[in-house]
Amino acid sequence: MRSFVYQGLPSRVVFGAGALAQLPQAIAAMGAQRALVLCTPEQRASAERVAQLLGERAAGIFDRAVMHVPIETAREAREVARQLGADCAVAIGGGSTTGLGKAIALDSGLPILAIPTTYAGSEMTPIYGITEAGLKKTGKDLKVLPQSVLYDPELTLTLPVGLSVTSGLNAIAHAAEGLYSAEGNPVIDLMAEEGIAAIGRALPGIRANPADLEARGDALYGAWLCGIVLGSVGMALHHKLCHTLGGSFNLPHAETHTVVLPHALAYNAAAAPRAMARIARALGRGADEAPQAVYDLARDNGAPVALRDIGMKAEDLDRACSIAMQNQYPNPRPLEAGPLRALLQAAWEGARPA
Numbered sequence: 001m002r003s004f005v006y007q008g009l010p011s012r013v014v015f016g017a018g019a020l021a022q023l024p025q026a027i028a029a030m031g032a033q034r035a036l037v038l039c040t041p042e043q044r045a046s047a048e049r050v051a052q053l054l055g056e057r058a059a060g061i062f063d064r065a066v067m068h069v070p071i072e073t074a075r076e077a078r079e080v081a082r083q084l085g086a087d088c089a090v091a092i093g094g095g096s097t098t099g100l101g102k103a104i105a106l107d108s109g110l111p112i113l114a115i116p117t118t119y120a121g122s123e124m125t126p127i128y129g130i131t132e133a134g135l136k137k138t139g140k141d142l143k144v145l146p147q148s149v150l151y152d153p154e155l156t157l158t159l160p161v162g163l164s165v166t167s168g169l170n171a172i173a174h175a176a177e178g179l180y181s182a183e184g185n186p187v188i189d190l191m192a193e194e195g196i197a198a199i200g201r202a203l204p205g206i207r208a209n210p211a212d213l214e215a216r217g218d219a220l221y222g223a224w225l226c227g228i229v230l231g232s233v234g235m236a237l238h239h240k241l242c243h244t245l246g247g248s249f250n251l252p253h254a255e256t257h258t259v260v261l262p263h264a265l266a267y268n269a270a271a272a273p274r275a276m277a278r279i280a281r282a283l284g285r286g287a288d289e290a291p292q293a294v295y296d297l298a299r300d301n302g303a304p305v306a307l308r309d310i311g312m313k314a315e316d317l318d319r320a321c322s323i324a325m326q327n328q329y330p331n332p333r334p335l336e337a338g339p340l341r342a343l344l345q346a347a348w349e350g351a352r353p354a
């Protein structure tokens with residue numbers, strides 16, 4: 001007999017090629033009058049397009065979003081929002097820009113409309129992260145969950161192939177860990193498997209032709225589902241390791257997820273056979289091939305597979321292991337220092353899981 005808790009999250013989603021054109025209606029549905037548009041410096045042109053669509057409802061553009069939301073940037077953006085009298089934030093970009101919107105919302109309660117342009121999934125979660133004095137703190141608060149989300153695959157056509165692949169694997173990581181989450185449930189399992197399958201089919205198509213709108217649509221659809229999984233159930237060892245490697249060793253977010261996931265799955269494989277079978281099935285492989293399927297998806301699409309190739313130093317592996325052993329997330333297999341250190345070594349070397 002199944003027994004579970006399912007908690008839905010409130011957000012309005014518009015999905016489809018050209019969905020950006022729905023922005024004025026989406027803002028009006030939120031009852032907002034003056035939107036501060038957020039972006040990274042690289043996506044300023046997209047933010048200007050958003051401001052143009054908003055017309056009189058655009059209060060201004062803040063274009064200094066950066067990865068991991070430094071507290072100084074969050075304070076600056078909150079002050080700009082206050083000075084401009086903004087009553088909502090429109091975040092166009094990846095997890096870094098959505099994250100900046102969340103840092104503003106956490107402090108001010110300003111509602112967020114998110115327009116995601118990567119597959120990170122932050123727009124579907126009440127999770128925020130802010131970095132202060134070199135330490136990234138994360139937390140959960142429903143105030144930071146975007147009220148409204150426009151998913152427009154056309155906006156992802158410019159996402160470089162390399163980042164498309166690693167960002168897709170970042171999304172798969174959310175779904176994979178959702179499948180063995182201590183808070184898992186059958187509805188989330190359905191979304192997780194469908195999300196992995198959509199991204200697994202999309203990535204080779206995007207690599208072959210980055211302008212393939214069908215493949216881009218599949219990837220963004222998968223990212224949406226995987227983001228719901230991340231926002232709905234707790235994550236485990238893999239996310240803990242990535243937070244450690246990103247937060248304490250400054251490794252790049254999506255690439256770190258890509259490299260670590262096959263090894264985290266291999267670590268958990270014997271303790272979570274049903275989850276592994278679903279991950280493998282979603283990727284068209286045999287029930288016991290989940291770690292290899294994820295590794296091959298990354299390698300065959302040109303993504304990095306070794307921590308040593310993305311900036312991790314061999315001499316830091318012991319410290320990473322001891323940080324990851326602290327404040328553990330619930331995980332199907334208990335964390336043991338020896339096997340965890342071996343996992344990090346294998347990920348550092350980029351070995352295909354046996």
Ligand SMILES: NC(=O)c1ccc[n+]([C@@H]2O[C@H](COP(=O)([O-])OP(=O)(O)OC[C@H]3O[C@@H](n4cnc5c(N)ncnc54)[C@H](O)[C@@H]3O)[C@@H](O)[C@H]2O)c1
Nearest residue numbers: 040042068094095096117118120122125127155156158159
């Ligand atoms: N809170 C959450 O639920 C959650 C979930 C996932 C990720 N995150 C956070 O998000 C951050 C990573 O986000 P990310 O991986 O999306 O990367 P990102 O937002 O940092 O974007 C990476 C780069 O790609 C550019 N870019 C984004 N979309 C583009 C597009 N369509 N075309 C061209 N360039 C584009 C950005 O401007 C940026 O320069 C990390 O800080 C991570 O911790 C948070």
Ligand SMILES: O=C(O)CCC(=O)CC(=O)O
Nearest residue numbers: 099127128129138239242
């Ligand atoms: O850094 C954050 O904002 C939290 C990130 C998170 O939990 C998802 C991830 O690691 O991809």
